[in-house]
Amino acid sequence: MVCQSRIKCVWTGSFGIAGSLRLLGKSEIVEFNLTSKYYWIMKTDNTIHLISRIHEKANIFLIGKLRGLGMNELAPSHGDILAALFKRNEVTMTEIATLIHRDRSTVTQLVRKLERKGYVFSKENASDRRSSFVCLTEKGKSLEPFFKQVTKDLYTRAYSGMTDEEISRFQQLVGKIYHNMD
DSSP: OBOOSSSOEEEESOTTSOEEEEETTSSOEEEEOOOOHHHHHHHHOOHHHHHHHHHHHHHHHHHHHHHHTTOTTOOGGGHHHHHHHHHSSEEEHHHHHHHHTOOHHHHHHHHHHHHHTTSEEEEEOTTOTTOEEEEEOHHHHTTHHHHHHHHHHHHHHHTTTOOHHHHHHHHHHHHHHHHHTO
């Protein structure tokens, strides 16, 4: 490769690996290394890729379980909202967004879909008319035992062959990665 700069040079090496530049018209050779530790990490560490694939496989697992239970109208993305509502009787959209780490517009769309399907309803917040509470209907409340079983099945499968100590350490490390990304 010929560099287009004030000094003419010739690259002698392969891209991304150590090489040298020979300055044209000069006898010296400047050695340098384009390789950084991050170049090698990208080539050898696929942790983030694996986390993404785990998420994908977990969603496939959950969809299969939901379909097996005849709950074709629910998606894994509804699970966090339902979990928040199982723990508390009424929650504002803003509280749900904070609890499940999603933006408010995403939560609003998911809640509206659950509302259309008859799993939740909204009621006025008497202390703040700008917001409303989201609550489970009887149909929504009836999902709790299925939700708990599906969650248990998911974690049983995910942690299969791992000791309690390994699970605990894994959770700590994934938590660190998560907070590093903030």
